[in-house]
Amino acid sequence: MSPDKLAKYEEMKQQLRQGSGEEKVAQQHKRGKLTARERIDQILDGGSFSESHAFMTSRSRDFGMEKHHYPGDGVLTGSGTIEGKQVWLASQDFTILGGSLGEQHAERIARAQDMALRTRSPFIQINDSGGARIQEGVLSLDGYGKIFRRNTKASGIIPQISLILGPCAGGAAYSPAITDFVFMVEKVSTMYITGPEVIRAVTQESVTQEELGGANAHSRKSGNVHFHCPDEASCFDTLKKLLSYLPASCESYPPVLETGDDRQRETESLAHIIPQEGTKAYDIRKAIQEVCDNDTFLEVHKNYAASIVVGFARIDGQSVGIVANQPLVLAGSLDIDSSDKASRFIRFCDSFHIPIVTMVDVPGYLPGVTQEHGGIIRHGAKFLYAIAEATVPKIALILRKAYGGAYIAMASRSLGYDRVLALPTAEIAVMGAEGAANIIFRREIQEAENPELLREIKTNAFRELFMNPYVAARLGMVDDVVHPKDARIELVKSLEVCKGFERGTANKHGNIPL
Numbered sequence: 001m002s003p004d005k006l007a008k009y010e011e012m013k014q015q016l017r018q019g020s021g022e023e024k025v026a027q028q029h030k031r032g033k034l035t036a037r038e039r040i041d042q043i044l045d046g047g048s049f050s051e052s053h054a055f056m057t058s059r060s061r062d063f064g065m066e067k068h069h070y071p072g073d074g075v076l077t078g079s080g081t082i083e084g085k086q087v088w089l090a091s092q093d094f095t096i097l098g099g100s101l102g103e104q105h106a107e108r109i110a111r112a113q114d115m116a117l118r119t120r121s122p123f124i125q126i127n128d129s130g131g132a133r134i135q136e137g138v139l140s141l142d143g144y145g146k147i148f149r150r151n152t153k154a155s156g157i158i159p160q161i162s163l164i165l166g167p168c169a170g171g172a173a174y175s176p177a178i179t180d181f182v183f184m185v186e187k188v189s190t191m192y193i194t195g196p197e198v199i200r201a202v203t204q205e206s207v208t209q210e211e212l213g214g215a216n217a218h219s220r221k222s223g224n225v226h227f228h229c230p231d232e233a234s235c236f237d238t239l240k241k242l243l244s245y246l247p248a249s250c251e252s253y254p255p256v257l258e259t260g261d262d263r264q265r266e267t268e269s270l271a272h273i274i275p276q277e278g279t280k281a282y283d284i285r286k287a288i289q290e291v292c293d294n295d296t297f298l299e300v301h302k303n304y305a306a307s308i309v310v311g312f313a314r315i316d317g318q319s320v321g322i323v324a325n326q327p328l329v330l331a332g333s334l335d336i337d338s339s340d341k342a343s344r345f346i347r348f349c350d351s352f353h354i355p356i357v358t359m360v361d362v363p364g365y366l367p368g369v370t371q372e373h374g375g376i377i378r379h380g381a382k383f384l385y386a387i388a389e390a391t392v393p394k395i396a397l398i399l400r401k402a403y404g405g406a407y408i409a410m411a412s413r414s415l416g417y418d419r420v421l422a423l424p425t426a427e428i429a430v431m432g433a434e435g436a437a438n439i440i441f442r443r444e445i446q447e448a449e450n451p452e453l454l455r456e457i458k459t460n461a462f463r464e465l466f467m468n469p470y471v472a473a474r475l476g477m478v479d480d481v482v483h484p485k486d487a488r489i490e491l492v493k494s495l496e497v498c499k500g501f502e503r504g505t506a507n508k509h510g511n512i513p514l
Contacts (some may be wrong), residue, residue: 024095024210028239032188033166034232036076036093039126042236043089044080051078053108072096073104074129077112079121082240088116091126099129101172102136106143120249122159124239127176127191145173149176155510156351158249161242163235164189164225169213176224177513180348181242181300183227183235184215191218191225223304223337227260239299245312245319246352250507253353254319259293263316263492267291271484274361274399274425281327284309287359287399288322290385291315292490299320300345305337307366310345315357316492321349324359324411327400335366336379336404343382344514350390351511355495358417360398362406382514383409388416391508393498395419397487398426398478400418413477415423418501419494422469422478423487429467 012073017037028035034042040049057073076095082223092099109125116123118304132140154160155178163183168191176182176191184191190226192213199205199212211217219228227242229235247254273286286299299311307330310323323342325332334342349356365371365380387394387409395418396411407428411420422428445451472478482490 004040007183008234014126016261021095028095031166032231033094033128035095036091036126036128039163039165039232039236040076040078040089040091042233043124043239044082044087045084046082050080051483052078053077053111055195057104073108074099075101075105075108079109079115079119082243085243086119087124087243088112088115088119088121089124089126091298092128092166094128094130094443095347097133099166100131100133101129101140101143102133103143105133105138106140106146109350110143110146110150110220113147113154116158117150118152120158120251122161122243122246122248123179124161124163125175125179126163126165127168127172128164129169129172130167131170131172144175147175151175152510155180156250156514157197157507158475158513159246159352160242161239163239164191165232165235169193169195180511181226182218182224183229183239184225185229185232185235186215188232189215219301219303221304223301223341225304226300228303235411238298242312245298245314245354250351252352255316256319257314259296259314259317261293261296263489265488267488268484268485270423270487272424272486276425278401278427279331281331283328283357284324284326284332284361288313288324291359291491292320292322293317301341305335305341307331307333307335308338308342310342314355315488315495317494319355320495321345321354322359323356323410325362327361330366332362333366334362334365334380334383334409335371336374336376338344339376339379339383340514343386344511346386346390347509347514348385348511349506350392353392355393355395356387356390357491358394358396358410360402360410361400362403362410363401364404364406364479374377380405380409384415389509390416393418393495393502395491395498395502396421396492397491398422398428400427402426402428418498420478421448421487421494422472422481423484424469424481426469426478426481427467428469428472428478 025035054072074093076091079086090112113123151160160179161181162179164176165185165188170193173191173193174457190209190213196207196209196212199207215228218225227238229238245254267290270287270290273282275282275343292315297311301310309326313320313322346356365376394416398411402411408415408429413420469478469481473481
C-alpha cells in the first residue's frame with residue numbers, strides 16, 4: 001500500500017483520538033469530567049469497542065462552520081460489550097463544539113439506535129452537550145425528532161439508559177426522559193428545558209444551574225433521575241450492576257446468577273425488624289435485605305417519593321423487581337408521586353420479564369386536599385392499571401397493614417396477583433380498627449355513658465375478629481400465612497410455582513414516562 005495513503009490514514013485516526021485538541025481535553029478534565037472516549041473505555045470491556053461512522057462530519061458551511069469540521073461531528077457511536085454482553089452506545093464529545101447536536105451528529109446517534117434495536121441490545125447514551133447546534137438551525141431540531149422517535153419505538157423492546165455527564169439542556173433533555181433509567185453525577189450533571197437566565201427574564205425567579213437542574217434537584221424533587229452518583233466512576237459501576245439484572249431485550253429473559261445465598265436460609269430477624277405496634281415505624285430496606293439474596297438489592301429512585309421503595313434484587317439467583325411500602329415516610333401511604341414511581345417501575349419489569357414482589361405495609365392512599373386536587377385518583381389509577389396489565393409473576397408478602405384501595409394495588413388477587421402470602425402480623429381490611437369501629441358502632445358509642453371505654457372495647461373486638469390474615473385466608477384471598485422465619489423460603493417456592501405463568505416473549509407494551 002502507498003505510504004502516502006497509510007500516512008493519511010494515521011493522520012485521520014489521530015484526529016479521531018484527539019478530538020478538538022489537548023487544550024479542550026484539559027478543560028474537560030478540569031471540570032471533573034472524562035472525555036467521550038475515556039468514558040467508553042471505562043464502561044466497556046477492554047478492546048471491545050467497535051466505532052461506527054467515525055468519519056462523518058457536518059455539511060454546514062454557514063456562520064463559520066466551515067472552520068469546524070471534525071471527524072465524528074462531536075459524538076462517538078458504536079458497539080461493545082459489558083461483562084460479555086453486547087450494548088450500543090452514543091457518547092457526546094463536549095470538547096467539539098460543546099457537544100452540540102447538528103444534522104450528522106444526530107444521524108450517528110439515530111443509526112446506533114437503529115442497530116441496537118435490530119440486534120436486540122441495550123442502548124446507552126452519554127449526554128454531555130450544550131444543546132442544539134444553532135448554526136444548523138432546523139436540521140438540529142429535526143435530528144432531535146429522529147432520536148425521540150427511535151427512543152419511543154425501542155421502548156419496552158430493549159433497555160435504554162441515559163447517563164447525564166455534563167449539561168443537557170432544552171430539547172436534548174427529552175430523549176433521556178423517554179429512556180428507562182437516567183443517571184446523574186453530583187456537581188457534574190445539569191438538565192433543564194429553560195436555563196436560569198431565561199427563567200429570570202420570564203418569571204423574575206433567581207436560581208443557579210445546580211439548584212435548577214442539578215443531580216440533587218432531579219433525584220429528590222422532580223423525579224427525573226433514577227440514580228444520583230457522587231462521581232463518574234461510581235456511575236459506571238452502578239450502570240454495570242443495573243445491566244446485570246436485565247435481559248438484552250424483551251425477547252430474552254433476565255440472567256439467573258449464583259449469589260452464594262442459601263435458598264433455604266431462614267429469616268429469623270424479620271420478626272424483630274417489623275414492630276408489633278401497627279403505628280411504629282421501621283425501615284423497609286432491612287426487611288428487603290433479609291428476604292432477598294445477600295447484598296443484591298439495587299434501589300431505583302432512592303431519593304424520590306420515599307414512601308415507596310422500588311428496585312432490583314435477586315431471590316435464589318433470579319432477578320426480581322421489589323415494590324415495598326416505606327413506613328418511615330408518610331407511614332408508607334401511597335401518594336401521587338409514589339404511585340407514578342411504582343407504576344413506571346412495574347411496567348418496566350413487565351416489559352422485560354422480571355417477576356414483581358411486593359412487600360406490603362400500607363395504611364391507604366394519602367388523604368388531603370393537595371392530593372385530591374393534584375389528581376390522586378388519576379395517579380393512583382396508574383398503579384392499579386400497571387399491576388392489572390402486568391403478565392409477569394406477581395407475588396405479594398403482606399407484612400403488617402394492608403388497608404383499602406392501597407391493599408388492592410399492593411396485594412389483591414382480584415387485581416391479578418398470582419400468589420399472596422401474609423405474616424401472622426398482617427391486618428387486611430377496608431381501614432384501621434379504630435376508624436372502622438367509629439363508623440360501625442357510631443350510635444352506640446355516642447349514647448354510651450363512657451364513650452371512650454366503649455370505643456376501645458369495640459375497636460379491640462373488631463381487631464380481634466377481622467384484623468387478622470386468617471379471615472382473608474378463609475376466603476381464598478391469601479394463599480398462605482407464613483412464619484416470619486420462613487418468608488424467604490416461601491418466596492423462593494412461590495417464584496418456582498409461578499415460573500411457567502408467562503408464555504411467549506413478544507413485546508407487550510412500551511414504557512411510557514408516567
